[in-house]
Amino acid sequence: xxxxxxxxxxxxxxxxxxxxxxxxxxxxxxxxxxxxxxxxxxxxxxxxxxxxxxxxxxxxxxxxxxxxxxxxxxxxxxxxxxxxxxxxxxxxxxxxxxxxxxxxxxxxxxxxxxxxxxxxxxxxxxxxxxxxxxxxxxxxxxxxxxxxxxxxxxxxxxxxxxxxxxxxxxxxxxxxxxxxxxxxxxxxxxxxxxxxxxxxxxxxxxxxxxxxxxxxxxxxxxxxxxxxxxxxxxxxxxxxxxxxxxxxxxxxxxxxxxxxxxxxxxxxxxxxxxxxxxxxxxxxxxxxxxxxxxxxxxxxxxxxxxxxxxxxxxxxxxxxxxxxxxxxxxxxxxxxxxxxxxxxxxxxxxxxxxxxxxxxxxxxxxxxxxxxxxxxxxxxxxxxxxxxxxxxxxxxxxxxxxxxxxxxxxxxxxxxxxxxxxxxxxxxxxxxxxxxxxxxxxxxxxxxxxxxxxxxxxxxxxxxxx
Numbered sequence: 001x002x003x004x005x006x007x008x009x010x011x012x013x014x015x016x017x018x019x020x021x022x023x024x025x026x027x028x029x030x031x032x033x034x035x036x037x038x039x040x041x042x043x044x045x046x047x048x049x050x051x052x053x054x055x056x057x058x059x060x061x062x063x064x065x066x067x068x069x070x071x072x073x074x075x076x077x078x079x080x081x082x083x084x085x086x087x088x089x090x091x092x093x094x095x096x097x098x099x100x101x102x103x104x105x106x107x108x109x110x111x112x113x114x115x116x117x118x119x120x121x122x123x124x125x126x127x128x129x130x131x132x133x134x135x136x137x138x139x140x141x142x143x144x145x146x147x148x149x150x151x152x153x154x155x156x157x158x159x160x161x162x163x164x165x166x167x168x169x170x171x172x173x174x175x176x177x178x179x180x181x182x183x184x185x186x187x188x189x190x191x192x193x194x195x196x197x198x199x200x201x202x203x204x205x206x207x208x209x210x211x212x213x214x215x216x217x218x219x220x221x222x223x224x225x226x227x228x229x230x231x232x233x234x235x236x237x238x239x240x241x242x243x244x245x246x247x248x249x250x251x252x253x254x255x256x257x258x259x260x261x262x263x264x265x266x267x268x269x270x271x272x273x274x275x276x277x278x279x280x281x282x283x284x285x286x287x288x289x290x291x292x293x294x295x296x297x298x299x300x301x302x303x304x305x306x307x308x309x310x311x312x313x314x315x316x317x318x319x320x321x322x323x324x325x326x327x328x329x330x331x332x333x334x335x336x337x338x339x340x341x342x343x344x345x346x347x348x349x350x351x352x353x354x355x356x357x358x359x360x361x362x363x364x365x366x367x368x369x370x371x372x373x374x375x376x377x378x379x380x381x382x383x384x385x386x387x388x389x390x391x392x393x394x395x396x397x398x399x400x401x402x403x404x405x406x407x408x409x410x411x412x413x414x415x416x417x418x419x420x421x422x423x424x425x426x427x428x429x430x431x432x433x434x435x436x437x438x439x440x441x442x443x444x445x446x447x448x449x450x451x452x453x454x455x456x457x458x459x460x461x462x463x464x465x466x
Contacts, residue, residue, distance in 0.1 A: 088117070088118035088121040088122075088123035088126065089118070089123065089125075091114040091115070091117045091118035091121075091123070091126065092114070092115065092118045092123060092125055092126045092129065094114050095110070095111040095112075095113075095114035095115045095118070095126070095129060096111070096129070098110040098111040098114065099111040099129070099133075099138070107139075108133060108138045108139020108140070109139050111129075111133070111138075111139065112130065112133055112139055112140065114126075115127075115129045115130045115133070116130065122157075124154045124157040124158065124159040124162070125154070125159060125161065127150050127151075127153050127154040127157075127159070127162070128150070128151065128154040128159050128161050128162040128165065130150045131146075131147045131148070131149075131150030131151040131154065131162065131165060132147070132165065134146040134147035134150065135147035135165065135169075135174065144169065144174040144175025144176075145175050147165075147169070147174070147175065148166065148169055148174075148175045148176070150162075151165045151166045151169070152166065155186075155189075158193065159193075160189075160190040160191075160192075160193030160194055160195025160198055161190065161195050161197060161198075162190075163186050163187070163189045163190030163193065163195065163198055164186070164187060164190040164195055164197040164198035164201060166186045167182075167183045167184070167185075167186035167187040167190065167198065167201060168183070168201070170182040170183035170186060171183035171201075171211075179211075180205070180210045180211030180212075181211045181212070182211075183205070183210075183211055184202065184205050184210070184211035184212040185211075186198075187201050187202035187205060188202055190202075191222055191225070194229070196225075196226040196229040196230065196231040196234065197226075197231065199222045199223070199225045199226035199229070199231070199234070200222070200223065200226040200231055200233060200234045200237075202222050203218075203219045203220070203221075203222040203223040203226065203234070204219075206218050206219035206222065207219040207247065216247045219247060220241075220247050220248055223237060223238055223241075224238065227258060227261070230265065232261075232262045232265035232266070232267035232270065233262075233267065233269075235258045235259070235261045235262035235265065235267065235270065236258075236259065236262040236267045236269045236270040236273065238254075238258045239254075239255045239256070239257075239258035239259035239261075239262060239270060239273060239274070240255070240259075240269075240273050241255075242254040242255035242258065243255040243259075243273065243277065243282060243283065252277075252282060252283025252284070253283065255277070255282075255283055256274070256277065256283050256284060259273055259274040259277070260274065263294065263297075266301075268297070268298045268301035268302075268303045268306070269298075269303070271294045271295070271297040271298035271301070271303070271306065272294075272295065272298040272303050272305055272306045272309070274294050275290070275291045275292075275293075275294030275295040275297075275298065275306065275309065276291070276295075276309060278290040278291040278294065279291035279295075279309065279313070279318070288313070288318060288319025288320070289319065291313070291319070292310065292313060292319060292321070295309055295310040295313070296310060299330065304333075304334040304337040304339040304342065305334070305339065305341065307330045307331070307333050307334035307339070307342065308330070308331060308334045308339055308341040308342040308345060309341075310330055311326075311327045311328070311329075311330035311331035311334065311342065311345060312327075312331075312345055313327075314326050314327035314330070315327035315328075315331070315345065315349055324357065327349070328346070328349070330342075331345050331346045331349070332346065335366070335369070338369075338373065340369075340370040340373045340374075340375040340378060341370075341375075343366045343367070343369045343370035343373075343375075343378065344366070344367065344370040344375055344377060344378045344381065346362075346366040347362075347363045347364070347365075347366035347367035347370065347378065347381060347382070347385075348363075348381065350362040350363040350366065351363035351367075351381070351384075351385055351388075360385055360388070360389040360390075360393060363385050364382060364385045364386070367381045367382035367385060368382055371402065371405075374409070376405075376406045376409040376410070376411045376414070377406075377411070379402050379403075379405050379406035379409070379411070379414065380402070380403065380406040380411050380413050380414045380417070382402050383398075383399040383400075383401075383402035383403040383406065383414065383417065384399075384417075386398045386399035386402070387399045387417075387426075395427075396421065396426040396427030396428075397427040397428075398427075399417075399421070399426075399427055400418065400421050400426075400427035400428050402414075403417045403418045403421070404418060407438070407441075410445065412442050412445035412446055412447040413442075413447065415438050415439075415441045415442035415445060415447065416438070416439065416442040416447050416449075418438045419435045419436070419438035419439040419442060420435075422434045422435035422438065423435045
């Protein structure tokens with residue numbers, strides 16, 4: 001009985017020892033692969049699940065750590081106990097796991113400990129990550145001066161990412177005065193070292209001419225360089241540029257290519273742009289199923305414009321699916337972020353729908369919210385609500401003020417509406433001369449008269465419609 005108990009105890013001890021050792025041995029055996037993977041951008045790494053059975057893919061390598069069992073805390077302590085067996089990139093990689101919450105709760109203290117361990121072994125990228133923690137105030141008191149010191153240390157050793165963050169400090173005035181010229185120089189230094197973030201930010205400055213001579217050709221060059229390295233933001237911007245012909249020749253094939261690349265990297269802006277391309281049939285046949293799918297992906301990342309567009313589809317039944325409750329929920333979420341498109345759509349819903357949906361007061365409320373943000377369509381629609389509804393709720397004087405605001409912003413429909421007000425003397429003194437001036441302006445801006453215009457008492461009504 002005693003022997004049997006002793007054997008069972010020995011087996012338990014051996015099992016516990018193996019369960020502790022295997023993750024350590026597996027991690028140590030993969031140290032070289034980890035070293036390669038740790039060169040990946042933290043944004044890419046943060047999208048992968050870390051533990052257990054991690055598989056991180058890049059164009060160079062794939063990593064599978066701990067095929068057995070365990071938790072990342074065990075790996076953390078094993079790494080600390082056996083740091084001499086690891087390249088410092090392992091500390092950096094584990095630090096990124098704690099910073100970004102890969103398979104474990106976010107723990108900035110552990111991240112800082114690991115980054116510091118790597119930095120003390122002269123591993124430059126770790127110094128940059130410490131600077132980022134101080135820049136953002138993650139786990140440490142926010143200190144721009146300390147962040148800059150770490151960034152300069154890393155930049156002196158040739159880290160392009162550190163160059164880009166020093167450029168950001170000068171651009172935003174973090175720990176130093178705002179200096180666009182120095183920002184551009186640091187971005188250029190990082191770009192010349194092949195850092196994709198520096199390339200993208202340099203492209204932005206070349207595009208606007210801040211701190212450097214404006215050069216759209218070079219801006220496109222650096223943006224493409226960053227996109228080719230897998231920067232999802234650059235891919236998204238490049239795809240949008242090709243869609244609308246901004247700084248590059250319009251090319252829907254290239255637009256779809258780069259937007260798809262960015263979508264593969266979970267970029268919410270690309271999901272929105274690509275979804276709207278499928279919705280409008282830009283560069284492809286209209287595909288409402290794909291539009292809904294992509295817009296929903298962006299909605300999952302809380303993109304207010306995606307919420308507005310998906311809300312529009314469900315409100316109007318675009319693609320054969322109509323859902324008022326879901327549409328209103330999406331539009332209200334977007335409107336809560338002060339999205340003027342969503343606010344305008346909510347106003348439109350309450351103004352044009354009949355039955356329970358119709359509410360002139362709610363329509364005015366939402367149109368007004370969009371109008372005060374300078375949305376000229378909302379200004380015109382708000383004016384329309386004051387010319388509609390029960391007679392005792394109409395406010396022609398207020399309508400004229402909003403029509404005039406929209407007309408001053410170049411809205412041709414508002415110009416035509418002001419002309420009608422002067423013809424009828426509603427909200428303004430009756431004045432055929434001013435009516436004609438506003439009507440001419442509307443026509444010059446491309447307004448197309450309708451049959452309803454021909455039936456009005458306009459002095460030129462006989463010539464309004466061909």
